[in-house]
Structures are given as structure tokens and as C-alpha cells.
Amino acid sequence: MGLGDQLAAHVLLSAAAIALGIVVALPLAIWASRSEKVARISLAFASLVQTIPALALLALFFPILLSLRSVLGEGLPTLGFLPALLALALYALLPILRNAVTAQANLDPGVIEAAHGVGMGFRQRLWLVEAPLSAPYIMAGIRTAAVWTIGAATLATTIGQKSLGDPIFAGLQTQNWALVLAGCIASAGLALLADTILGTIERGFRDRRRSLWLGGLVAVALGIGAALFAQFGSGEDEDAVVIGAKGFSEQYILARLIGQRLEEEGFAVEYRDGLGSAVAHSAAASGEVDIYVDYTGTIWANQMNREDNLPREEMYRQITEWETANTGMHVLGRLGFENAYGLAVTRERARTYGLGSIEDLARVAPQLTVGGDPEFFERPEWIAVRDAYGLRFAARRNFSPTFMYNALRSGEADVIGAYTSDGRIEADNLTILDDPRGAFPNYDAVLLLSPSAGSNEGIIAALEPLIGAIDVGAMREANYSVDREEDKLSFEEAARQLAERAGL
Amino acid sequence: MRGSKGPALAFENVAKSYGETQAVQSVSLQIEPGQFVALVGASGSGKSTLLKTVNRLVDPSAGRVLFEGEDVAGLPLAALRRRIGYVFQSIGLFPHMTVAENIGIGPRLAGQKIDTSRVAELLELVELEAEMARRMPEELSGGQRQRVGVARALAGDPHLLLMDEPFGALDSVTRDALGERVRGLHKEFGLTSVMVTHDMAEALLLADRVLVMDEGQIVADEHPQALVGGGGGEIAQALVAVPRHQAERLAELSR
Numbered sequence: 001m002g003l004g005d006q007l008a009a010h011v012l013l014s015a016a017a018i019a020l021g022i023v024v025a026l027p028l029a030i031w032a033s034r035s036e037k038v039a040r041i042s043l044a045f046a047s048l049v050q051t052i053p054a055l056a057l058l059a060l061f062f063p064i065l066l067s068l069r070s071v072l073g074e075g076l077p078t079l080g081f082l083p084a085l086l087a088l089a090l091y092a093l094l095p096i097l098r099n100a101v102t103a104q105a106n107l108d109p110g111v112i113e114a115a116h117g118v119g120m121g122f123r124q125r126l127w128l129v130e131a132p133l134s135a136p137y138i139m140a141g142i143r144t145a146a147v148w149t150i151g152a153a154t155l156a157t158t159i160g161q162k163s164l165g166d167p168i169f170a171g172l173q174t175q176n177w178a179l180v181l182a183g184c185i186a187s188a189g190l191a192l193l194a195d196t197i198l199g200t201i202e203r204g205f206r207d208r209r210r211s212l213w214l215g216g217l218v219a220v221a222l223g224i225g226a227a228l229f230a231q232f233g234s235g236e237d238e239d240a241v242v243i244g245a246k247g248f249s250e251q252y253i254l255a256r257l258i259g260q261r262l263e264e265e266g267f268a269v270e271y272r273d274g275l276g277s278a279v280a281h282s283a284a285a286s287g288e289v290d291i292y293v294d295y296t297g298t299i300w301a302n303q304m305n306r307e308d309n310l311p312r313e314e315m316y317r318q319i320t321e322w323e324t325a326n327t328g329m330h331v332l333g334r335l336g337f338e339n340a341y342g343l344a345v346t347r348e349r350a351r352t353y354g355l356g357s358i359e360d361l362a363r364v365a366p367q368l369t370v371g372g373d374p375e376f377f378e379r380p381e382w383i384a385v386r387d388a389y390g391l392r393f394a395a396r397r398n399f400s401p402t403f404m405y406n407a408l409r410s411g412e413a414d415v416i417g418a419y420t421s422d423g424r425i426e427a428d429n430l431t432i433l434d435d436p437r438g439a440f441p442n443y444d445a446v447l448l449l450s451p452s453a454g455s456n457e458g459i460i461a462a463l464e465p466l467i468g469a470i471d472v473g474a475m476r477e478a479n480y481s482v483d484r485e486e487d488k489l490s491f492e493e494a495a496r497q498l499a500e501r502a503g504l
Numbered sequence: 505m506r507g508s509k510g511p512a513l514a515f516e517n518v519a520k521s522y523g524e525t526q527a528v529q530s531v532s533l534q535i536e537p538g539q540f541v542a543l544v545g546a547s548g549s550g551k552s553t554l555l556k557t558v559n560r561l562v563d564p565s566a567g568r569v570l571f572e573g574e575d576v577a578g579l580p581l582a583a584l585r586r587r588i589g590y591v592f593q594s595i596g597l598f599p600h601m602t603v604a605e606n607i608g609i610g611p612r613l614a615g616q617k618i619d620t621s622r623v624a625e626l627l628e629l630v631e632l633e634a635e636m637a638r639r640m641p642e643e644l645s646g647g648q649r650q651r652v653g654v655a656r657a658l659a660g661d662p663h664l665l666l667m668d669e670p671f672g673a674l675d676s677v678t679r680d681a682l683g684e685r686v687r688g689l690h691k692e693f694g695l696t697s698v699m700v701t702h703d704m705a706e707a708l709l710l711a712d713r714v715l716v717m718d719e720g721q722i723v724a725d726e727h728p729q730a731l732v733g734g735g736g737g738e739i740a741q742a743l744v745a746v747p748r749h750q751a752e753r754l755a756e757l758s759r
Contacts, residue, residue, distance in 0.1 A: 114596025116561055118609050118656070119585030128609075132600045208600060208640075 003186055008230035009162040010190065014150045015224050016085050021092030021145055026138070029100030030126065039101055046094035054152040058087045058159050062279055066286065079272065079279065079288040084156035084163075091152055092145035099141025103134035132205075139202035146198055150191040154183065158247070159279065160272035160288065164190070169274040170491070174249050174482045175402050197223075240268040241459065244289035247274040248401060249482050249491075250339060250421060250475065254293045254445075256495035258463065261504070265462040278302065281448075285327035290453035291463070295339055297441040299323070301380050309384070312442045323448070330454025332447040333467035337421055337475045340443035341381050342432040343370075344418035346408060350431045357434035361415065362389045369395040371404055371413030381440055382417065388439035402483075421445075421472055423480020445470075469502040477501070510573050512537040512664060512696040513558065517567035519720075520553050527553040529720040530567065535713075537663075540690050540697045542707035544743060545717035551700045552668055554717070558698070559588045559666060571664065586610050589657030589695075593669035595649050597641040603627075603652050604637035610660040618659065626655040629689060630682075647678035654686060658693070665690065667699040671706065683710050705747035708732065716740040 032039035049057070061083030069076050076082075107130060115129045157165030164187040171179030197219045204213025241262055245255035252273060259269040272289055281303055283289040299319050300306050310318070320331040345355055353364045361368075370393040376382055377396060385391065393415075399407050405424045407413040418425060420432055420443075447466060453459050478498040481489040489497070511534035520528040528550040535541055543551040556562035557569050560576055569576045576584055597606050607626055608618035624634035630651035641649055650670065657665060670686070671679040687710050690697045701707050707714050708728040716724035716739060724736035731744050 108594075108599075110592060110594025110596045111598060113561070113594065114592055114598070117559065117585060117590040117592060117596065119582040119613055121582050124613060129598060129600075 003164065003167060003182060004230060006162055006164050006166050006183075007186055007190070008227040010150070010153055010164045010187065011223060011227035012231055013081065013084055013088065013156060013161060013163060014146070014153045014190075014194075015220075015227070017088035017149050017153070018092050018142065018146055020085065020089035021096055021149075022142060024089065025093050025096035025100060025141075029097055029104060029138075032097075032101050033104035033130075042097060043094075043101065046097050049090045050094045054087070054091060055155050055158065057091065058084060058155055059276065059279070061087050062159060062282065066282065069286075074286075077288065078286055079160040079275075079283050081161055083159055084153070084161040088149050088153055088156070092149045095144035095148070096138065096141040099144075100134060100138045103137035104130065106137075107133055136202050136206040139198065139205055143195055143198040143202060146194045147191045150187060150194060154187050157274045158276060160244070160275055160283065166273060169247055170252060172400075173247060173252070173402065174488065175485060176482075176488055193223075240270040241453065242270050242272055242288065242290045244275050244280050244283055244292035245271065245273045246277055246280050246292075249479050250419075251293060252491040253478050253482065253494045253498060254335070256491045257498055258291055258293075258447075258466070260492070260495055260499065261462050261466070262459065265458060267459070267462070281327075284448055284450045285329055287450045287452055290450045291459070292448055293335065293445055294448050295443040295445055296334075297340065297381065297443040299446075300441060307380060307384075309438060309441050312444065315442055316444065316446075319446070328451035328454075330449040330451070332449055332454075332460065332463060335445040335447060335466060336468040336470045337472040338442060338444050339419050339421040339475070341376070341379075341385075341440050342418055342420045342435070343385075343415050344408070344425060344430040344432050345415050347429045347431055349414060350433075355431070355433060357436055358385065358389045358391070358439075359436060361433055362391055365391050365393050365415075368393055368414035369397060369412070370415045370417070371397045371399050371407050372417035373401045373404060374398045376417040384441075385435070385439040388437050421475045421479060423476045423478070423483050426476055427480050427484065445475075465504055466502075469504060470498065474498060474501045511535055511570075512539070512572060513698070514570040515554070515557075515567065516570065518554065518557055518564045518569060519566040520550070520557065520562060521565050526720050528557070528564070531720075531722055532567075533715070533722060533725065535696060535698065537696050538694055539713055540687070540711045541699070541713045541715060542711035543698060543700045543715050543717060544702065544704055544707045547702060549717040550720040551717045555666055555668055555698060555700045558664070559585050559590060582613065586614050586660050587662055587664070589660065589662035589665040591650070591653050591657045591665070591667040591670040593672050595646075595653045595673065597649055597652060597656075599641050601641075602637065603639050603641070603644070606641065606652055607637075607656045607659050609656065614660070622659075626659055627652075629658065630655045631685060647674050647682060650674060650678075650682060651685075654682070654689070658689065663696060665695045665697040667697065669700055669702070672701075679706070686710070704743040705750075708744070708747065714740075716743060 028042050032042055062078055065076055065078040065083055111129065115125045120128060153163050154165030154168055156163045157169050164183045166183070167179045168183035171177065171183065197216050201213045201216035204210065204216060243255045243259050245251040255271055255273065259271065262269050275283060277298065280289065280292050281294060281299070284292050296315055296319055300315060304322055316334065323329040323331050343358060343361065349355065355361055397413055404416045405428055408416050409428060418430065418432065425432065447463060449459065478494045481494045481497065482491060513535040515531050515533050518528060518531045519526070531554060543555060545551045553562055557564045558571065558576065560581060598609070601609070604623045607623050611618045620637070623637050627634055627636055632648060632651050636648070644652065671682055674682065683706060689695070699711065708731065711728060714726055714728055714731055715722050716736060718739045724740035726736045726740065730736065731740055734741065
């Protein structure tokens with residue numbers, strides 16, 4: 001995929017965040033230079049913000065903005081550009097503020113007395129003396145902020161903002177290292193370029209060489225202008241249908257499948273990829289995202305906070321009713337496959353230990369190591385299964401979903417908590433152990449429409465053929481086609497093949 | 505020539521305290537137009553504080569200061585400061601401005617532009633080459649910088665020149681030469697000048713009236729001749745003793 005779009009979005013997001021950081025930091029620094037208390041409090045706050053991991057800071061703005069909707073109205077965006085901008089601007093605050101405050105504190109008192117003595121007022125002192133003398137230091141702070149912000153902006157992908165994080169997260173998911181590298185190189189290159197240009201402006205201020213700082217400012221303006229043109233000059237559709245995807249391969253493919261169908265029907269579509277699981281549901285409920293695929297068990301446990309386990313049809317019926325009543329979302333239907341949690345072992349191990357079901361596993365578990373993704377062992381499903389069968393393992397290890405299968409193959413884990421629609425189950429010759437006690441809930445893939453999309457007949461008509469059309473074999477094959485190490489398909493290609501196989 | 509009949513500067517019961525500390529204790533005195541007054545005292549005697557009440561870098565805790573008959577507290581701050589030339593101990597040239605820009609800052613703040621010939625004229629007054637105008641302060645020696653400082657103070661055609669330890673940071677040869685030049689300018693332009701210094705010799709040689717301050721009070725107010733002649737009291741005489749002793753030692757050496 002070309003990265004032009006992501007690069008332009010990345011530039012605009014970073015530039016806006018740094019600009020907002022500057023707009024907040026500079027007046028604060030001026031105030032701080034006149035009040036010890038303000039200096040202490042503002043610097044402490046900025047430092048505190050800095051200790052919050054960037055990923056968490058970005059995610060925190062979702063609930064914050066959501067709660068602000070009651071004050072500022074339902075139109076307030078909770079995902080995408082706005083929260084990313086706010087979080088990154090907060091992040092950019094510290095280096096700018098600290099350098100500006102330090103620069104003010106280190107101004108020669110003799111020069112300041114002279115400014116008073118020649119009759120300068122507050123503004124004249126600020127503009128004629130303090131600003132030009134502090135400018136190189138402030139610029140150095142802006143430079144640091146720019147490098148941080150451009151790096152951290154890759155994380156904006158997780159809250160649905162297009163950025164150079166898109167290829168990084170998509171690539172990490174599918175072990176497409178070329179894609180990861182492309183995203184990293186692009187964002188690192190952008191950071192280096194920004195550092196060089198801002199460094200030139202800083203040097204221009206320091207040596208009082210107008211050509212340098214003016215040239216640097218022109219370069220910054222040109223870069224932002226080019227990004228603006230790339231982003232908006234081509235005329236992005238305001239009314240595009242937004243399709244959400246959580247951060248794993250299946251979701252990316254299904255989003256494309258949905259998108260391709262809508263495009264055939266003449267809709268303009270946009271993708272919000274790599275959303276966190278909880279974010280995706282709230283995003284669709286709030287209308288930030290129009291359509292996404294979720295799983296019955298996830299909604300059951302995480303949204304409805306249910307701990308019991310009902311038969312498949314009854315669970316689906318209750319979820320549909322609950323969504324209509326509580327979020328206004330429309331559950332269009334089930335796609336036809338399940339992406340449940342299951343415990344997977346290699347076929348050789350299944351043979352060696354005679355494993356067919358989780359009951360068999362419970363006997364030998366104390367000799368084995370179990371692996372799972374970081375959230376797996378915290379999930380109520382795992383706890384239910386563990387307690388239902390009395391599973392006690394020798395050791396427990398966390399892997400990212402991508403590396404879990406490698407760990408199983410290399411023997412670093414004997415059993416893993418796997419996803420049943422994962423293409424690697426067939427490809428790696430894995431066996432999913434039976435769950436005779438029904439401890440794992442159902443995870444039927446369901447198509448969810450936001451309240452507004454749910455009342456759009458054109459969208460419903462375009463998507464209805466998907467209901468019941470995708471069996472687990474087709475989904476596994478599509479997942480494998482993007483996850484395998486060689487001969488990978490792009491998500492778009494995989495979606496097209498899936499559509500063909502499903503006879504759409 | 506100034507058209508004002510009363511004193512150029514009058515202090516009426518001026519006092520300044522910082523918390524418990526009394527920096528200046530109820531000073532009253534008048535300075536006539538054209539006088540060159542030296543304010544002498546040890547550090548902490550309150551001389552700088554008293555000087556700064558004139559252009560309100562310090563606001564007195566009590567009493568008032570009249571500049572050409574007007575209470576300075578009632579004058580717009582910026583306008584007051586632009587009417588008074590001020591030379592700083594720390595020189596205080598703006599490091600990011602050329603010499604010409606430094607000299608022209610007062611008129612610029614008043615919304616006037618200062619032209620090249622006026623800058624050259626001011627530079628000549630302080631015995632600097634006209635081409636210095638384009639230099640940056642960091643390219644100048646300490647003495648040259650303070651000459652620019654004096655030129656800056658004169659740029660607004662002030663009636664009153666305030667100097668706070670103006671030659672304190674300079675070597676003795678430069679200090680001597682610049683002192684003489686300032687004395688010359690004082691006469692040439694009919695200025696009223698007030699100079700704070702801790703150096704009694706400098707005060708005696710440049711001023712025509714010497715005020716000695718101690719613990720916030722004026723303890724002597726004499727002509728230089730009177731001080732050299734033994735007047736002014738104990739504290740003043742202790743200060744006069746220093747240069748006198750130096751002069752005697754020098755005389756002995758040349759014998």
C-alpha cells in the first residue's frame with residue numbers, strides 16, 4: 001500500500017499537536033516567569049503527563065471526550081483526529097514549557113533592568129527583549145517536542161486516526177515486516193527531517209541570521225501545505241461510511257470485505273483500523289464508526305457484563321435485544337463462523353499425551369506450559385475454563401498473538417489460548433481441544449451497525465448477503481493468506497478472495 | 505534655558521523599606537538644574553535605591569519625588585523613563601540589537617525613528633567611530649559598551665541623567681576617560697546629573713555637589729572643596745581619607 005495518505009495525515013496531526021502545544025506552553029511560560037507558583041505547578045503537571053505512557057494517554061481521551069459530550073453536544077468527536085491531537089499536544093507541552101521557563105529565568109537581569117529603565121512596557125519588554133533572547137531556547141524545546149510527537153503519533157492508529165502507525169500495526173499483526181519497516185522508516189525519516197529544519201530555525205535565531213530562520217519557517221509551511229493539499233485537495237468525502245476494525249487480521253479483512261461491497265453499491269468508505277476492542281464498540285454506539293464486526297461472547301462478557309453461559313441462539317437473541325435497547329445499535333446478523341477462544345496443541349503433542357479434550361489436558365497440565373496473548377489470562381473466559389476443568393499448569397507465558405504460534409511450534413509453549421478462526425490452526429496442523437463442559441462461550445461473528453447506519457436501507461441491502469455466508473474454513477483460509485510468512489496477500493486481496501469463495 | 509524655575513529634582517521625605525529593612529529613611533533634598541550631584545556611600549547605604557525612586561524603578565514607601573515640579577508617581581511610567589537618561593552599572597545593552605538599534609531604542613519606543621546621522625552624532629559625543637553603529641554589543645570592549653550606554657541615555661535629549669555606578673565595571677584608565685567625557689557632556693548639554701558611586705575620588709573629581717549616604721540617610725551634603733578641606737563630618741571624612749591617603753603615598757613615592 002502507498003503511504004502518501006498516511007504520511008500526509010501524520011504530518012498534519014503532528015504539526016497541529018505541536019502548534020497547540022506551543023499555543024498553550026508559551027503564554028503559560030510567560031505567566032510562569034512572573035509567578036513562581038505557576039511555574040512550579042505547570043511544570044509539575046507537564047512532567048506528570050510525560051510519565052503516562054503515550055498509548056494510555058491516547059486511549060484515555062476516548063472516555064474523557066465521551067463524558068464531555070453531555071456538555072458540548074453529541075457532535076463532539078471521540079475518536080480520530082481530536083483525541084489524538086489533544087493527547088499529543090499534552091505530550092508536546094513539557095519540552096516547550098520547560099525550555100521557555102528556563103530561558104526566561106536565565107535572562108540577564110541587567111538587560112531586563114535596562115528594558116525597564118529605557119521605558120519599555122510589559123508588551124514591549126516581551127516582544128523587543130524577552131522573546132528574541134528566549135527564541136533559540138524555545139526553539140530547541142519545540143524541536144524536542146517535534147521529535148517526540150512524530151514518534152508518538154504512530155500510536156494514534158489505535159484510536160482510529162490515520163497515521164504512519166497504520167502500516168506498523170497492520171504489519172505487526174500479520175508479521176509483514178516490510179510493512180512495519182516502511183512505517184518505522186517513514187516516521188523516523190519524518191522526525192529527522194523535522195529536527196533538521198527546526199534545528200536550522202533554532203540556529204537562525206541563535207546567530208541572528210534571518211535567512212536561516214526564515215528559510216526554515218518557509219520549509220515548515222511548505223511541508224504542512226503539501227500535506228494539507230494531499231489530504232484535502234483531492235476532495236475527501238464527508239459522507240463516507242466509516243468501517244471499523246479491531247487490531248487483528250480477520251478484522252482488517254472483514255472490514256475490506258464490507259467496504260468493497262459498499263463501494264460496489266456506490267458508497268464512499270473509510271477505514272478506522274486497529275481500534276481497541278472496547279473502543280470499537282463505543283465508537284459504533286456513538287456513531288464515530290458506522291459498521292464493524294464483533295463477537296457474541298465479547299459483547300456478552302465485556303459490554304453486558306454477563307458471567308453466565310447460554311445456548312448459542314438464546315445468547316444471540318438477548319444480545320440483539322440488549323443492543324437495541326441500550327446502544328441503539330442494529331445487529332444485522334451473524335456472518336456464519338465463530339472466532340472463539342480455544343485451547344490448541346500441536347498434533348504431535350495431542351498424540352503423545354493422548355489429548356482430545358480439555359478434560360484430557362487437565363490430567364497432564366502440571367507438566368506443561370500454557371501460552372496466551374497478554375489479555376487472555378485476565379479474561380473471564382479463561383478463568384471459567386480453568387475452574388471448570390481444574391487446570392493447573394507448570395508455567396504460564398504471555399506472547400503477542402502473532403508470536404504465540406511460533407512459540408507453540410518451537411516448544412516454548414505446549415498449549416496456547418488460540419482463536420478458532422485463525423488460519424494458522426490448519427496451516428500449523430494444530431488441534432483445538434474439545435470443550436465438553438461448554439466452559440468457553442460462543443463467539444459468533446456478528447455485523448453491528450451504528451444507529452444511523454442501521455436505519456440506512458441502502459447499507460442494509462448491500463450487507464445482507466454477508467449474513468451466514470462465511471464459514472469458518474473460508475475465514476481461516478483468508479486469515480492465513482495474510483498471516484503466512486511467504487506470499488502474503490494484502491487485506492484487500494484477501495477480502496476479494498473471501499468474497500469469491502463465499503460466492504458473493 | 506530649561507524654562508522651569510524650581511529645582512530639577514526634589515525629594516520630599518522619601519523613604520523605602522523592604523520588610524524590616526529601612527533602605528532609605530526620610531530623605532529630603534533639592535537638586536538645582538545644571539548640577540552634577542554624586543551620591544556616595546558604602547554598599548547597602550541606600551544610594552542606588554534613592555536614585556531609582558526618580559525613574560520609579562523603585563517606588564518609595566513614603567514621601568514623594570518631584571521631577572521638574574511634577575510628582576513622578578503621577579506621570580505615565582514609560583513617558584517618565586523616556587524623559588530621563590539612565591546609565592546602568594551592568595551597562596545593559598540589548599545583546600540582540602546592533603549598537604545603532606540600542607542607541608535608538610528610546611526614540612523607537614516613543615514612536616520616532618532615529619536616523620543614521622543622529623546615531624553617528626551620538627557616537628561621536630562618546631568618542632566612538634560612526635561605523636560602530638552596525639556592530640553587535642558582544643563585539644565591543646567593556647569601555648566601548650558603556651560609551652554606547654551613555655549615548656543611548658542621551659538619545660532622547662533628556663534633561664536629567666541618572667547614572668548608577670556607571671564606571672564600576674571598567675578598568676581605571678577607561679573609567680577616567682569616560683568620566684571626563686560624561687562631565688564634558690553634562691556641561692555641553694546643560695544636563696542635571698545624578699551619579700551613584702562608592703568611589704569618593706570619582707565623586708570629588710566629577711561632581712560639583714557630593715551627598716554622602718549612610719544607613720539610608722544623607723549624612724553630608726557638601727561641595728567637593730569643602731570635603732577635601734575637612735568638612736562633612738566623620739563618615740564623609742572616612743570616605744575622603746581613602747583617596748587622600750593614596751595621594752599622599754603617591755606623593756611620597758615621587759619624592
